[in-house]
Amino acid sequence: MIFGWCKPEYVYAPRQALRRLSHVLVSGPSAPFFETRLPWGMPIRARSGEAHGKALRELGVVDLAVTEVLWRLTDAGEVVADVGANIGCMTAVLASRVGPSGTVWAFEAHPAVFEELCGNAARWTTPIHAENVAVWRTAGTVSLETPPGFETNRGLARISAGANDALQVPARMLDDYFPGGALSVLKLDVEGHELAVLEGAARLLAAGRLRDCVFEEHREPPTPVTEHLRDRGYEIFRIARAFRGVRLLPLDSREPRSSWEPTSFLATREAGRARKRLAPRGWQCLGGRP
Numbered sequence: 001m002i003f004g005w006c007k008p009e010y011v012y013a014p015r016q017a018l019r020r021l022s023h024v025l026v027s028g029p030s031a032p033f034f035e036t037r038l039p040w041g042m043p044i045r046a047r048s049g050e051a052h053g054k055a056l057r058e059l060g061v062v063d064l065a066v067t068e069v070l071w072r073l074t075d076a077g078e079v080v081a082d083v084g085a086n087i088g089c090m091t092a093v094l095a096s097r098v099g100p101s102g103t104v105w106a107f108e109a110h111p112a113v114f115e116e117l118c119g120n121a122a123r124w125t126t127p128i129h130a131e132n133v134a135v136w137r138t139a140g141t142v143s144l145e146t147p148p149g150f151e152t153n154r155g156l157a158r159i160s161a162g163a164n165d166a167l168q169v170p171a172r173m174l175d176d177y178f179p180g181g182a183l184s185v186l187k188l189d190v191e192g193h194e195l196a197v198l199e200g201a202a203r204l205l206a207a208g209r210l211r212d213c214v215f216e217e218h219r220e221p222p223t224p225v226t227e228h229l230r231d232r233g234y235e236i237f238r239i240a241r242a243f244r245g246v247r248l249l250p251l252d253s254r255e256p257r258s259s260w261e262p263t264s265f266l267a268t269r270e271a272g273r274a275r276k277r278l279a280p281r282g283w284q285c286l287g288g289r290p
Contacts, residue, residue, distance in 0.1 A: 013286040020058055047116075064286075067093050073274060074097035079105075082105070085108045086117065088128075107130075108130070109157065111169070134169050143167070144168075174204055175200060183204060210269075212268045212269075214267075237250065246278050
């Protein structure tokens, strides 16, 4: 039991430990939704019984390592994008870093989840350009499937070849949204369709106008996604967490993956900058320092 509380989310953010303890001690039925504040102060509303909501209630953040990477790599005034934004946990990280002088794009394909994203974004001081579209390799319409388990993990919606109960949603390419300017940071989580998103960013990648891309990858590298990015000049690292901070591992590292969090990677055109930014120990997104 003691070891369960020895997490950086509690040690570096003691208030979260107190919130978690209060929730444990005060048992009873939960309301469908609850509101909380992220460690950097931004309000967010989530579903009590859903994966993101459980993580926020218990730990204060969703995927601490990815949150920290986005926190450290993003600067004020930049243009950033969250593809597969869900209710906006990572969008909020990006918004907090770029501030009012920056530009945040948030893409969420599922209409009901998009509505919750917009409700959260409306309460933040940094304006969010929210788009209810599937980011894809071509523009048009795609089928969005909500597989079993969707009610408890609303991030499972994915592009389908044509499930009977699939939603028809509009599809756009990243190149449509960023035809000429730079995109500093892209967070990408689209349930295995990351390659299709990157294929729709052909001009952006060819011109080197995307600096950093943080993406999920469930397969062992090399994969079509990692090869696609490496062929376009990106150095790729696996993102790992230790108690005292983020670690960047080589792409071919044999170190075991986490058994309880998805594995994410960083593809960057400025590897030296990324290493320097992520070298100091501690969890800055939690307010923690070495």
